[in-house]
Amino acid sequence: MEKTHGCIHEGEHHKGTQDKCVSLVPIFNHLEEGQMDEIMNTARSIIFQKGEMIYQAGEQSDALYLVNKGKIRIYRLSESGKEQLVRILRPGDFTGELALFNEGVHESYAEAMLETLVCVIKRTDLQKLLLKYPTISLKILSEFSNRLDQSEKQTTRFATEKVETRIAMFLAECIDAEKDSHEIVLPMSKKDLASYLGTTPETVSRKLADLEQDGLIKQKLHKKIEILDLDGLLLV
C-alpha cells in the first residue's frame, strides 16, 4: 500500500520552476549554467500538502530534498517516545542528507507545515554529481559543519542554561534574522517553541510573561513580540 506522498512533476516540464528551485540552494548556486541544467535534469519536483510527511524515521533514505516553497517541520522522537522539534526548513534549505551519507535510514520525521514544493535528487544521481563536481561536496561540507556547529551549540545550551535563558537567547536570535526592526514574529507556535527548546508550553507562556513583567519584551498579537531591551535579554 502506498504511503501518503505528494504530487509528482517531471523536472523537464518545469524548467522555469526548476531553475529557481536549484539556484535557490546555496550548495548549488556557485555552479555554471550548463552544470545547473545537468542537475535540473536529474531532479524532479514534488508538492506536499499541509500535514503530509516527506519522510519518517526508519524509512530507507534515497534522496536529497531541496525546499522551494513552503515550510517543513523536522522533528525526532527520543528513545522513550517524546517528540522534539529539531528545525524548520524554509525555501533554500535542504534535508535528507543525514541518511544519504549514513546507513541510509532516516532518524527524523519531515512534515509539510503547509503546501510545500520540494525538488528531489535521488541518491545515485547525487553521488555521481558529487564525484563529477567536487566543489559541491565542499559546499555541502561547509553547510554540514555549520549545522554541526549549530547543533552542538544548541546541545551546550540545553546542558548549561535554564529555560528562561534559552528562551531569551532564542528571541535574541530572531532579532538577528529580522534586522533593523526590534519587532520579531515567532516562526512557530508556542507549543512548537516549547518542543524546540526542550520545555512545556506552560513554561514558555510563563517565562515570556516574566520577561514582559521585567520590561524586556512586549507581547503583541499574531505571534509578534517587541524586544524592548536586547542587552537585558542576553543577561537573563
Add this chain to the structure above:
Amino acid sequence: MEKTHGCIHEGEHHKGTQDKCVSLVPIFNHLEEGQMDEIMNTARSIIFQKGEMIYQAGEQSDALYLVNKGKIRIYRLSESGKEQLVRILRPGDFTGELALFNEGVHESYAEAMLETLVCVIKRTDLQKLLLKYPTISLKILSEFSNRLDQSEKQTTRFATEKVETRIAMFLAECIDAEKDSHEIVLPMSKKDLASYLGTTPETVSRKLADLEQDGLIKQKLHKKIEILDLDGLLLV
C-alpha cells in the same frame, strides 16, 4: 609571546609513525598506497603534553588534527560562560574540521588529557587533497552526517529525558562499545560525565547510587561499573 604548543616533528622523518597515523583514520583508509604517501607528505605530527591546548575558541582555524595516540577533551563554553564537555577524541578520531569549512574560527576548546600525538594537515593542503580525491570528501561527509546525527540525538535527549534516563542511556551505550562483557569502564571522571550529560557531579553521584539501589548496576573500583540489568536500565 608564544602560546603553549606541542613539540613539532616533520612528517618526512617519521614515515613509520606517519603511516600508522594516517591509515588509522577512517576518512583516509580507503586510499591507495601512493595516495596515502602523498597525504603523509603533507602532514606533520605534533606531540602535546597533558593539559596543553590543541586549539581554543576564537582562534583562527587552519588545520585538521588526526589523533594518533592519547586522548583529547573537546569542550565548549556557553554564552554565559558555563563549560560543557562535547566529546572525547581517541586514536583514529579527528577534529578541527568545523572551523575548516566554516568561517575559520574555532567554536570549541581542545585539550590533551594526557600525552597525545596528533597528525596535522594544513587547510590549504587539505583543500587540494579534497579536490584531487573526491572520495575523501564523501568519507568526510559520511563522518559529518554521523556526527550531526549523534549531536541531534544528544540534543533530543537533553530536550526530552530527565537526568537519570540520560545517565542510564549513557551506560547502555558504553556496553555497546565494550561488547560481550557486562562490565564497563567509565571513559571519564564523574565530574566530566556530569558536564557531558548537562548536570552536576552531585546529581551523577546520587543517580548512580539510585540505580545501584534498584539493582540495575554495581559500582566497582577504578571507574568500573557492572551492568546487572541492561533491559531495566533502558526502561528508567
Add this chain to the structure above:
DNA sequence: CGAAAGATTGAAGAATTTCAAACGGGGTGG
C-alpha cells in the same frame, strides 16, 4: 457558528541544583 487546538493561569508536587561538609585516592615531593 462551532468544534478543536493552542494558550494562559493557578496550585501542588517532582526533579534538580546549590551550598556545605566530610571523605577518599592518587600523585608528588620530601
Add this chain to the structure above:
DNA sequence: CCACCCCGTTTGAAATTCTTCAATCTTTCG
C-alpha cells in the same frame, strides 16, 4: 617509600526550577 595535599566524590538539607494537572480562555479554521 611514606606522608601530605589536592581534587574528585559522596552525602545531607534547603532552595530553586520546572513539570504536571486542571480549569478557563482564545484563536483558528472548516
